[in-house]
Amino acid sequence: MDQILRINMGADGGPSVRTEPLGDYAGAGGRGLTSAIVSKEVPPLCHPLGEDNKLVISPGLLSGSTAAMSGRLSVGCKSPLTGGIKEANAGGQPSQMLGRLGYAAIVLEGQPKEKTLYKIVINKDKVDIQEDNSLCMLGNYDTVDKMKSEYGDKIACISIGPAGEMKMAAASIACTDMELRPTRHAGRGGVGAVMGSKGVKVIVIDDDGMKMRQPQDPEAFKAANKAWVAGLKKHALTGEALPAYGTNVLTNVINEAGAYPTNNFQKGQFEGASNISGETQAELEDARGGKGASTHGCHRGCIIRCSGTFYDKNGKYVSKQPEYETVWSHGGNCGIDDLDAIAQIDRLDDDYGLDTIEIGAAIGVAMEAGLAEFGDAQAAINMVKEIGKGTPLGRTLGNGAAVTGKTYGIERVPVVKGQAMPAYDPRTVQGIGVTYATTTMGADHTAGYSVTANILDVGGTVDALKPEGQVELARNLQIATAAVDATGMCLFVAFAVLDQADTFQALIDMINAFYGLSLTADDVTELGKSILKNEREFNQAAGFTAKDDRLPEYFKKEALPPHNITFGVPDEELDQVFNW
C-alpha cells in the first residue's frame, strides 16, 4: 500500500492513469492522507465542482490487514456543501480490497470536457477506464447489479447514484457491503457531487490474486490484534449494546436525555421515540428476517457487528438496518415514528446516493417552511423521490438544509458551515455543540463525539447541560478522532479505547508491529493535531474565520424543551478549541 493512483479525467484524449510512490505523503493513510493531499494540492478558492478540485479515496493505515475493524475508507475533497475541506468515511468492503491492491490512495483529478460517464475497473493487473453512458442516472443498486453481471461477485464497488450525477451538495458515495449491496456511504459534505463532477459513476475493485497485507512483525501484530479484539468484546457498548441493537440503541438514551432534536430542533423529546428505538427495530428485524437479522457486520473483519437487515412485513429485503442518525433524521426530526417508512427512505437515500442526515434535516426545514406537516411520512417519501427525479423541489432538498432554508426564507436552519447537524441537540449536549461549531467539517458528530462523556459516561463524565469543560472535551476528542480516522478503524472502537488504557495500547501496538515503528500515545496525539492543522489551514485559506466556528444564533436564544436551556459556551471559549 505504497502507491498513489492518479487518474486525470480531464486529460487530452480521454482519462489518463499514472501511479506514483507516496513520496512526501509516506506514513499517511485514511483521513491523514486525504486531508494532506487536499490541503497541499487543491486551490482553496477553487469551485468544488470544477476541474481544480480533487477527489481522494484512501484506505486507512491498517486497512487490508487482518486487524479487526480496519475497514473504513476515507474520501476527501473540497466540499461543495461547506466550501471547506472534507473527509467523509464509510465502511464496506472497498477499503480492505484497495489496501490489498497496494493503493494508499486513488486521486481523481480534472474533469471530462464532454458530459460522459465513466467506470473505472481496478484489479491486480491494470486500471481500466471505460466510457459507459448506459449507467446514466442509474441508482446505486442497479449500478452495482450491472457491475456484478459484468465482473462477477467477488468485486467491491464505489459508486454514485443520480444525486451525485446531478452534483447535489448532499450526494454521497456508496461502498458495497459483504452482500455486494451499496449500503455503506461516505455520506457527508457532497463528496458524491465531486465524484459526479469528475464524470466517474463507479469504481469497481477486484482484489482477486492479492493477499492480506503483511505486518513487519507478524507475531507482535497477532498478539496486539488479539488484545484489541478482547478489549472491544469486553466493553459494554462495543461488546453488547451495539451488536444487540445497532447504533439505534441511542434513540431511547438520547431521547430520555432530552437531547433528541424533534420537529426540526424545536424540542428535545419525541413522543414517538419508542416506536423507532433500537430495541423496537431489532425485535422487528429478528421477527421478520429471522433471529440474527439485527446483528451483522458492514465489512469482513468487523467484530462489533452493529448493522443488520431490514425486511418488510412480507420478509422482502428493504435496506440495511437504518442507522441511528437516519432513524432520527427521517424519523423524530420530521415527527415520523414509522420504522417501515424510515427504512423505505433509507433505501431511497442509498439508491439515489444521498446523505441521510443532510436530507432528513432538509426535509425538516421544508416542513417548517410549510411544505408538509411534521409527521407526514408519505410526504417525506415523496420529497425524497423528487430528489431522485431532480425536480425543482428535489434539487433544492438535494442540496441540503442550508440551501433549503435559504430558498424558503427560514431562520431555524440547524447547520454549521452549511452542513446539517446530526441527532444531538447542542443545547442539551453542549460538548457536541462545541464540536459542531468548531470542527473543520461543518456540523459533524463523528469529528469529536462528546456524547461519550456528556451522556454515555465513556471516557469520563462532563455535565451535558453546562458549558464548563466542553471545550477541552471536544478538543481532545477531535484530536483523537482525526488520528483514528487515519488508521482505517471504525470510530466505534473509540468507546473501548477511551475507557480501557490497554485497548488503546493494543491499537498502538498493532500499528507499531505492522509498520515496524515505535509510536507512543503522544505520537498518536501529534498525528491527530497535524491532521487538524492541515484542515484548518485549508479552511482559513478558503476564507473561513472564527465567525464560521459558531452555531446559528437561535441556539443561543431559543431555549429547548424539556430542559429549557440554550447553548452556553461563550464564543471566546470556542476560539480556544484549536489552541493546544
Added chain:
Amino acid sequence: MDQILRINMGADGGPSVRTEPLGDYAGAGGRGLTSAIVSKEVPPLCHPLGEDNKLVISPGLLSGSTAAMSGRLSVGCKSPLTGGIKEANAGGQPSQMLGRLGYAAIVLEGQPKEKTLYKIVINKDKVDIQEDNSLCMLGNYDTVDKMKSEYGDKIACISIGPAGEMKMAAASIACTDMELRPTRHAGRGGVGAVMGSKGVKVIVIDDDGMKMRQPQDPEAFKAANKAWVAGLKKHALTGEALPAYGTNVLTNVINEAGAYPTNNFQKGQFEGASNISGETQAELEDARGGKGASTHGCHRGCIIRCSGTFYDKNGKYVSKQPEYETVWSHGGNCGIDDLDAIAQIDRLDDDYGLDTIEIGAAIGVAMEAGLAEFGDAQAAINMVKEIGKGTPLGRTLGNGAAVTGKTYGIERVPVVKGQAMPAYDPRTVQGIGVTYATTTMGADHTAGYSVTANILDVGGTVDALKPEGQVELARNLQIATAAVDATGMCLFVAFAVLDQADTFQALIDMINAFYGLSLTADDVTELGKSILKNEREFNQAAGFTAKDDRLPEYFKKEALPPHNITFGVPDEELDQVFNW
C-alpha cells in the same frame, strides 16, 4: 429632517412607534446614515431574516430640498443575499417626501410573532400602523392602487411584492414615481425580504401640509443649485445622451467594447445588441407613446430625465422604460433580443418586487444548467412567473444566481459575495472587476463605477483591458460614491462631477449653504471613507475576509471573446483597495 422614526414590529401588543433625535447620527444621511445605524445596531452574525436585523430607510442629506437630483432614498440592512451590510437605493418620490416630513430615517425593528401583514401610514400628524392582510401576495401595482384608493393620489409608497413576502433574497423594495407607479426599486441584496420579514407590506407617505426643506443660507443655496443644474446640462452624458436614450444608451457602447456579458458571461458581444439598444428603444417608445415618451424623470426635481415609458404596440402602458441593466440581464445575458419581452419581464419584476439584475443573472445560470435555451424569451417570461407564484423553481430563481447555481451544480456563476454581477464583464472592464470584487456590497457597478474611465473617458482614461491603474480608480470611485450616496443625489451626477471641477464645487456649495457648513473636497473624501469603514467593519465582524474580495476563479481562467483576455488584477492588489 432631524428625527429618527423607530417602529418596533415585534413589540408586545403590536407594533410600537417612537421618534428620537438623530443624536450620535447627526450629520449623516442616505447611505451614510443607513450604514452607520446597521453597523452600530445590528449584530453582525444575526440571521438577516430574524428579529435582530433592522431595515433602515433614509433620505439623503439634500432630499426634500429644491436641490436638483436629490431624490434618492437609501435602504440599509444586513443582506439576506450576501450576509454582509447592504445599502440599496432608489429614485421616485418617497425620499423627498420623507425629507419634508422631517424624518432622517425610518428604522423597522423586531418582527411580529404572528404571520400578519401591516401597512404604515405616515403624515404630518401621525404614524399609523394597521394590520391589513387583504394586501397579502398582491403585486406592487395592485398594492399601490389600493393605497391610492384609500389615501388619494398625493401620496408616495414604499412597498414589497410577493417576492418580499416570500422573503426571497432577490426581493426589492419599490418606490413610486411621479405617476404613482411602483417602478423605482431599491433592488439589490434582498432588502425586500427584510421588509417582508418585518411584516410590513407598504409604507404610505403623505407630505400634505409640509414645505420644502429650507437651507440655512437661501441665497447661496440658490446660486449653487443654479450652477449645479448648469453643470449637469453642460455635460454630454447628463445633458444629452442620458436624456435622449436613457441608461440603455450603454448597450451599443459596452457591446462594441466587447464587455457586454452574453449568455451568462460566456462571451463579450451579443449579436442581437442593436435590436435592444437605447437608440432602438427610444425610437420604439416615441413611436408608440408619442414624442417625448422616451424622456422622463423618475422624481420631481430631476433634470437628467433618463427614464421613459414603454408601451405595447397598441399603445398600452407596459412598464417604465427598462434600464440598461435590465435590458442586459433579461436581454443579452439570456441571449434575448426582444424589447417587448424584456419590457414585459421588467413589469413582472417590478410587480413581484424583484431585482432585475439578480433575476436576469439567475435565469442565465438556469439556462446554462439546461432549463431553457439561451434566447428563449417565452421560457424566461415563464420562469419569472414561477417566481411570482413561488413554485419550487420560482423559489430557487427568486433567491438569486448563487442559489440557482448551487441548486443546479453550475460552476459558471457570476457572483461576488453571493450577489450577481451587473452588465459589464470584469475581464474587459477590469476596473469594474476591482469594484465587483472589493466593494462591501457584493458585485455592484454603482459602488464604484469604473466604467467611467475604463470605457467612457469620464474622469480620465484607464485602459479597460489591463490591470494597471484599476485599483486606484476603483478605490477613488468607491470613496466618492459612498459620499454621493449620502447626499440623496442620483449617482448620474458623477459624470459631471468627475469631469467638471466647478460642478463638484457647486455640489459642495449646496451642502454648505443648506447646513451652514464649510466643507471642502477633502471633507467629502473623508465622509466617503468613513462610510466605507463602517461597512467594512460590519462585514469583517460578519466573517468576511480578503477571500471574499475575489471574483470567481473562472474569470481568471476562461478568456472572454472577442478580446480573449482574463481578469488580470492580482489578489495582492485587490487587497490594497481599502489601504488608503
